Amino acid sequence: MPQTPVIHVLNGPNLNLLGTREPEIYGHDTLADVQAxxxxxxxxxxxxxxxxRxxxxxxxxxxxxxxxxxxxSALVINPAGYGHTSVALLDALKALTIPIVECHLSNPAARERFRHRSYVSPVARGVIAGFGPQSYELAVKAALTLVRVADKERGTA
Known part of the structure; x- marks a missing residue:
């Protein structure tokens, strides 16, 4: 594991359209704003x-x-629509030994029924949803906390 924690933040389909696609659901911030x-x-x-990415x-x-x-050191993932459909994503995530945090801008549980099931949730340490861009802020903080806890348990902190 790297000395300085490295958090990979992965974003699924259509998130490149943040700020313009359904702003009443996803807000006006762009993906570049979320990255910053x-x-x-x-x-x-x-x-x-x-x-x-x-x-x-x-x-x-x-x-x-x-x-x-x-x-x-950890993975934050907003799988977007693939979270509800992709067994292949689930299988890839199962190969990880690092903490996984699932993240969503909106609250899938408050939306259409098909969004209520996530193939990512069973392998994620936690799910943060419904807080707009702040979901990502919370997810990164959670990922870093999980990395620190793992480091302490291994005695590398």
Missing amino acids: LCERTADQDGGATVVF QSNHEGKLIDWIHQARTEA
């Missing part, structure tokens, strides 16, 4: 590095999850 918030939070809350392609997200196995 994650980087600022990680820096202020422990000098961590954020690797922030977005793809509309399931296979690309899976490749990045595989990469996180050897490069990241």
Whole structure:
């Protein structure tokens, strides 16, 4: 594990349209705004590095999850629509031994019924949803806390 925590933040399909797509649900902040918030939070809350990525392609997200196995201290993931459909994402996430935090801008449980089931939740240490961009801030803080706890348990803190 790296000396300085590295948090991978992965974003699924359509999140590149933040700020313009359904702002009544997702708000007016752009994905670049969310990235800046994650980087600022990680820096202020422990000098961590954020690797922030977005793809509309399931296979690309899976490749990045595989990469996180050897490069990241923790993973924050907003799987977007793939969270409700992708067994392949679930299988990739099962290969990780680092903490996983699931993150959503909106509250899927308060939306359409098909959004109530997540294939990511069973392997995530926790789920943060419904707080807009602050969901990411909270998720990064939670990931860093989980990394610190793991480091203390291993005696590497």
